[in-house]
Amino acid sequence: MLKQFLNLKLSQKLSPQQIQLMKLIQLPTQAFEQRILEEMNENPALETGAEEEEIYDNDEFDNDDANDEFDDYDDNESEDTSDINIDEYLSSDETPDYKTQANNYSDDDEERESPLVAPISFHQDLINQLNTFILNDDEREIAEFLVGSIDDMGYIRRSIPDMVDDMAFTQGVYTDEKTVERMLHIIHELEPSGVGARDLQECLLLQLKHKTPTEYVALAIDIIENQFDAFTKKHYDKLLQKYAVSNEQLKTAIHEIEKLNPKPGGSFTGNNKITEHVVPDFSIRIVDEELVLTLNGRNAPSLHVSKDYQEMMQTYKSSRDKSTAQKDAVQFIKQKLDSAKWFIDAIKQRQETLYVTMNAIMHYQQEYFLEGDETKLKPMILKDIADLVGLDISTISRVANSKYVETPYGTKLIKEFFSESMTNDQGEEVSTLEIKKILQNVIEDEDKQKPLPDDQLAEILLEKGYPIARRTVAKYREQLDIPVARMRKKM
Numbered sequence: 001m002l003k004q005f006l007n008l009k010l011s012q013k014l015s016p017q018q019i020q021l022m023k024l025i026q027l028p029t030q031a032f033e034q035r036i037l038e039e040m041n042e043n044p045a046l047e048t049g050a051e052e053e054e055i056y057d058n059d060e061f062d063n064d065d066a067n068d069e070f071d072d073y074d075d076n077e078s079e080d081t082s083d084i085n086i087d088e089y090l091s092s093d094e095t096p097d098y099k100t101q102a103n104n105y106s107d108d109d110e111e112r113e114s115p116l117v118a119p120i121s122f123h124q125d126l127i128n129q130l131n132t133f134i135l136n137d138d139e140r141e142i143a144e145f146l147v148g149s150i151d152d153m154g155y156i157r158r159s160i161p162d163m164v165d166d167m168a169f170t171q172g173v174y175t176d177e178k179t180v181e182r183m184l185h186i187i188h189e190l191e192p193s194g195v196g197a198r199d200l201q202e203c204l205l206l207q208l209k210h211k212t213p214t215e216y217v218a219l220a221i222d223i224i225e226n227q228f229d230a231f232t233k234k235h236y237d238k239l240l241q242k243y244a245v246s247n248e249q250l251k252t253a254i255h256e257i258e259k260l261n262p263k264p265g266g267s268f269t270g271n272n273k274i275t276e277h278v279v280p281d282f283s284i285r286i287v288d289e290e291l292v293l294t295l296n297g298r299n300a301p302s303l304h305v306s307k308d309y310q311e312m313m314q315t316y317k318s319s320r321d322k323s324t325a326q327k328d329a330v331q332f333i334k335q336k337l338d339s340a341k342w343f344i345d346a347i348k349q350r351q352e353t354l355y356v357t358m359n360a361i362m363h364y365q366q367e368y369f370l371e372g373d374e375t376k377l378k379p380m381i382l383k384d385i386a387d388l389v390g391l392d393i394s395t396i397s398r399v400a401n402s403k404y405v406e407t408p409y410g411t412k413l414i415k416e417f418f419s420e421s422m423t424n425d426q427g428e429e430v431s432t433l434e435i436k437k438i439l440q441n442v443i444e445d446e447d448k449q450k451p452l453p454d455d456q457l458a459e460i461l462l463e464k465g466y467p468i469a470r471r472t473v474a475k476y477r478e479q480l481d482i483p484v485a486r487m488r489k490k491m
Helices: 016-026 031-040 057-061 065-077 086-090 122-130 137-148 160-171 177-187 200-209 215-226 228-232 236-243 247-259 307-318 323-362 366-371 382-389 393-402 432-445 454-463 470-479
Strands: 047-049 282-287 291-294 303-305 404-407 410-413 420-424 428-429
Touching: 016 236, 031 047, 031 323, 047 404, 065 291, 086 307, 122 137, 137 160, 137 177, 160 177, 200 247, 215 228, 215 236, 215 247, 228 236, 236 247, 282 323, 282 366, 291 323, 303 307, 303 323, 307 323, 323 366, 323 382, 323 393, 382 393, 382 410, 404 470, 420 432, 428 432, 432 454, 432 470
Parallel strands: 282 404
Antiparallel strands: 047 303, 282 291, 404 410, 420 428
16 A cells, blocks of 8 residues: 655765765865866866956845846855855864965976887787788788787787687688797797786796706706796705705706796887876975975966956846846856856865865874884874864775875875774783884895794794784785795795
């Protein structure tokens, strides 16, 4: 049985302007600059340069009795965004002092163009090398197909029968496995050595066979060819017994293998991957034993509302004869002016939010920023900073996940300063980052011939005052990208 009833409830919905502001806060410097360019292309009422005296008064225009014909437009299609106050949404703070300071943002961040070379792609380089071989048309077509099957790491991860079928169906090239195998041997002659291998074992063998023959290279080839499983599992005792060689001889042969490149395509300097540049959003310097924070000047662009658009609006207000075409035009002008004024205000709110958040993080981790010792990092979660600055946790997360800060110790991703806490044997709260750093130091100092298993690492950490379980040690070790003890073993 269907029933109708009324239900009253309170809910909070974000306006489109608030959603856009949250997106602006999340953007790092380079993406933020691109967003400004997009907005300027879409809104002709927004201009760069020094701010000019405003003619357009939004409130005066809206309250003018002569313009009542636009009331419906204002209510249905636009919202007064000239006075966005994100603090009411995110916090109850009063206007902070830094808002009135002129030295928060660095004005010496010049835009420097970094000319990038237009390199030959990895695959094009391989094709160019093929031109040095004497091949007929069919062979060249097969060889080029094989080059096209090589991934960015330099491997062909397809079987020969599959490639034979693929060439027949997609290229109209009919061949046999023997011919493809012969062409594959030609691919294996190309540089970098090891390219075109079908697995790691073949890749290492190809590189070893390109080396100058010595007794150690020959031993290394035999190990990879016939004892690959024992080598990967580091069963060195088994290899010593198998080949009846000295410990030093085996160590030298293994050293030859360790010098090889398991990803020959990845080291190609002319690959076609996009070159990424990290632009720090903040800079922290130490001046007279005090921390000084600046926001990258590229986050504080000079924008203003177009004077021409303001004058057009003023001209319409002064006009007595208002045609339908003029009314349509002024609706467009007013919409663009409102949008421009909101965007400028939103940028200012973004600057303030970024600065106050990073300033709180800097002072919370002051000991680390003064000394650079990672063990000095205090436990810090998003809520800690959110409580300090009176902003929402989601806003702190947006700032931390996508922004970088330049410090005297290198450029760091802000989220790296956040960590959970645990209690040491003294009852003090310590950061998990501190424990990971100590764990990493212990592993670096261990005897590589007898690396420490996780249970022994847990015992050492316990002796240092950090009572954590073996499984927690394993978790931290994996997060540090450190392999298990057996895989850390060296001759």
